[in-house]
Amino acid sequence: MKSITEVSNLENKRVILRLDLNVPLKNQEIQDETRILKMLPVINFLIEKKAKIIIISHVGRPKGEIQKELSLIPICENLKSKLNKDIKLITNNLLEIKKNDLFTATDEEIIFLENIRFYKEEEANDENFSKHLASLADLYVNDAFSCSHRAHASVCKITEFLPAYAGLQLNSEVEALKKVTSEIKKPVTCIIGGSKISTKIGIIKNLIPKFDNIIIVGGMANNILEYNGHSIGKSIKEDNCKDIIDEIFKTSKKFSCSIVYPEDVAVGKNLTDASKIKSLNEIENDDLILDIGPKTIEKIKLIIERSKTLLWNGPAGYFENINFANGSFEIAKKIVEKNNNNSIYSVAGGGDTNAVLNQIGAIEKFNFVSTAGGAFLEYLEGKDLPGITALN
Numbered sequence: 001m002k003s004i005t006e007v008s009n010l011e012n013k014r015v016i017l018r019l020d021l022n023v024p025l026k027n028q029e030i031q032d033e034t035r036i037l038k039m040l041p042v043i044n045f046l047i048e049k050k051a052k053i054i055i056i057s058h059v060g061r062p063k064g065e066i067q068k069e070l071s072l073i074p075i076c077e078n079l080k081s082k083l084n085k086d087i088k089l090i091t092n093n094l095l096e097i098k099k100n101d102l103f104t105a106t107d108e109e110i111i112f113l114e115n116i117r118f119y120k121e122e123e124a125n126d127e128n129f130s131k132h133l134a135s136l137a138d139l140y141v142n143d144a145f146s147c148s149h150r151a152h153a154s155v156c157k158i159t160e161f162l163p164a165y166a167g168l169q170l171n172s173e174v175e176a177l178k179k180v181t182s183e184i185k186k187p188v189t190c191i192i193g194g195s196k197i198s199t200k201i202g203i204i205k206n207l208i209p210k211f212d213n214i215i216i217v218g219g220m221a222n223n224i225l226e227y228n229g230h231s232i233g234k235s236i237k238e239d240n241c242k243d244i245i246d247e248i249f250k251t252s253k254k255f256s257c258s259i260v261y262p263e264d265v266a267v268g269k270n271l272t273d274a275s276k277i278k279s280l281n282e283i284e285n286d287d288l289i290l291d292i293g294p295k296t297i298e299k300i301k302l303i304i305e306r307s308k309t310l311l312w313n314g315p316a317g318y319f320e321n322i323n324f325a326n327g328s329f330e331i332a333k334k335i336v337e338k339n340n341n342n343s344i345y346s347v348a349g350g351g352d353t354n355a356v357l358n359q360i361g362a363i364e365k366f367n368f369v370s371t372a373g374g375a376f377l378e379y380l381e382g383k384d385l386p387g388i389t390a391l392n
Helices: 036-047 073-083 127-135 167-181 201-207 217-226 242-254 294-306 326-340 351-359 375-379 388-392
Strands: 014-018 050-054 085-091 110-113 140-141 164-166 190-194 214-217 258-260 264-268 276-281 288-292 307-313 345-349 368-370
Touching: 014 351, 036 073, 036 167, 073 085, 073 110, 073 264, 073 294, 140 388, 164 167, 164 388, 167 242, 167 307, 167 368, 190 201, 190 294, 201 242, 201 326, 201 375, 214 217, 214 294, 217 242, 217 288, 242 258, 258 294, 264 294, 288 326, 294 326, 307 326, 307 375, 326 345, 326 351, 345 351
Parallel strands: 014 050, 014 140, 050 110, 085 110, 140 164, 190 214, 190 307, 214 258, 307 345, 345 368
Antiparallel strands: 264 276, 264 288
């Protein structure tokens, strides 16, 4: 996979830059700028190299139809102010645009194409559409790792018709994930949470042969507790998981990977309740398990202390209620402590995990925090990502 930083001369070269600027919008107002901020380095790099930049992105799921509420106008305006540059948004039918229609003024540096998912050909990975996109530029850069699990025209097929390179953020993401999946410093630990164990079984199975510890927390852990004969009251759980859990324990034994789950818990009677610490044999029928308890926290902190590499995906409890955020906060603080003395390589990902880190100002204190969602999870499962394969 070649990086755009390897290209010696980009002056006046027309570069299609595929970004993921799929930020949450409410009444055309941006609710979270995180993804925009992560894309600034590659844009600034190309500006510095005096390239002509054609930005392609999407917002939402318009399914091949123009939807005004999913226009890139607010994102374009946001970038204008951040870069202090004039940016032209092309709203004309993309299929009717020719290369000579772009950059008609000599001082134009950045052009935005309107939401690429307004065209049904995008998600169909259409060859003719991809050829047309490619005809607008001299080379292509993918800095949208979070879209790279999609076999879409602007992510995948376009690379067949232009010299293709990885962007700065995509490179960083792949390098970080390699350090927790293939180029690992041991001991290595994964903390994994979420409400459904079935959605994470692919990750768990892929990581068990490589990892020393898999710590299961959150709603997923309730299934493990019930499997081991403990009452979980009225806590969230997933049905028909016995075979999945059988497989986890069987595989972990084969590869000498320790599976860790709660030894004590914090419960409430409802989601807005105060927290009460209980041992596993004290859980009542009307209890909701909403966080891990102090014994479990100390055990996890000890494992983190002994680890040199750590991957975190999924909070330890119902952190939306501060009474049940302690487990997640304590895990985060311990990882940050290790990071501060450079004794661990830490990667976190997933919307809820990132929200926890944001709450305590820890995002910048991890080695890498992914905003890639589905692509992040599929990479951890060991799946090929079409956008990465295309660049290779």
